Amino acid sequence: MNPMIRKELRQRMRERRGWILPSLYLLTLSAVITVAYYSTAWGGSQQIQGWQVGAALFLTLAYTQLVLLLLLAPIFSAGALTIEKEQRTLGGLLTSLLQPAQIWWGKFAASLMFVLLLLIIGLPVLSAVFAFGGVGPWEISMVVLTTIIILGTISAISLYWSSAFRRSVHATAVSYVTVVAMTVVTFIIFLIAVSRFQDRAGYSGWSAMPVSVKAPLYLNPIFFVTVSLVPRGQLYPEWFICLAVFFAVAALSAALTLHNLRRSGDVA
């Protein structure tokens, strides 16, 4: 096992947030599912079927979980390398026989594992919707898989910022700006592009829109999760394009982080 992963996990689990964050995360998910259940099952005047309650709860939980994890992921990765600079321990790592790629992988895996821990402890809550029907293992698997890919990309981006800055506070702030840019700004750009497109071409559906209009959404985590909810046969092309875009961003971030790591001896 990469010694960095063992070290990182040991240190992370010793931190107070190692148990506070999972507790808060579960409490929030439980509160959301309770509110969503009562507002769906008892809020409307119409008679509602069990599968409709299940589907509504699932969607609410899937998006809530995504938003919570998007907010939490930078906490674990944006400070991962800056803390080594702040503690002046990076020099010790760089002068050991650990390769920069091993340092990156150790930091990335440990950051992602902690976020995945949250995702996993939330699974029983997510699976509670099975009791109502309307949602099957396929939907849950796709949402979980897509969320993991998104979190991996956010962790890789935050690690890049961590390699680029000297202070954790700066790296974390810029990581949140990136998350907001990916989730909100891309959506706003999409709305502007759609509006201009419709002005030119009149009303047209999703399939008629050119890629240049849809492009900002391929970087949007919420859109990525949304397209993972389509039936199996309709994953292509949108889900696969998002997958490729997220992988490309993660790979670029990793390459740039390694580049920075190799040149960080002067601050080590």
Added chain:
Amino acid sequence: MIEVDQIKKRYNGSRGLDGFTLRVEKGELFGLVGPNGAGKTTLIKILATLIRSDSGSARIAGLDVIADPRGVKRVLGYMPDQPGLYQDMRVLEFLEFFADAFRIPSGQRHSVVDKALEDSGLSTRRDSFVEELSFGMKQRLFLAKTLLHSPQVLLLDEPATGLDPMARVDLRNQLKRLNEQGITMLISSHILMDLEEICTRIAFIADGKNQADESGRTVIELRKEDASLPRLYEVEVLQDAEQAAKRAATFPGVTVLEVQPSRFVVQISGDPAQAAEFLRHLVSSGTAVIKFDRPPATLEQRYRSVFGGQPR
């Protein structure tokens, strides 16, 4: 063992190193002396493969630091001026992590870590968190970590900074022991007394360049008589040293440098016979001399002869 040839490094337009050259032989304990900003840390970081020089070459144990950084890391131990430690790890965990990071086979790791704990005197603190250790213990822990992979060469950047007097003595003794085991060391330090006690040779550095003393030497052998330095003699007397110093000043070739209540320091030009003649003159003129000594030139004297004035 350490060869640095015309190495240059610039930082944002300013010079870090400007053609510095150095050669440290195998088994030497070599000191690097210079004012703040002279380029000592830059040089050590280049040798430790942390930063790349702009030009020139540097080799450790025959391995080029740029062409074969991994090979260099295998034979090198590096201790920075502010050793970074994971405060939230236990002493044992810290050493085990670095033993793993230095690719010490798992079968040997346990014994290597145990030996490191024993050698550093931290066996009883193996389960303590690093943050609970004193500064001196932390320094010992870092040195223990630096020695885990049995390096042939040690680079130490201001290792005694912040240590109390006893911890400094401990560190000096530990470095001497390591040197006796055959480890070559390059130490930069501001504490001239420490370097003087343990180093065999020193080099002066300022503005990123080698600095020469009055006789043009860039490397000075500390254990050898230095004919280029002025011959200073310390005279201790029974009666008023001021009167005795006045009498001493009348002797040809003698300059009184310092007078204290019961002793004075003179510089005597010429050969040792002139000093013997001076002593005879003092005694015959009625001065009760109880000590006449020629202490070896201190590193501080040499430092002043290179940089002038007070150590910066």
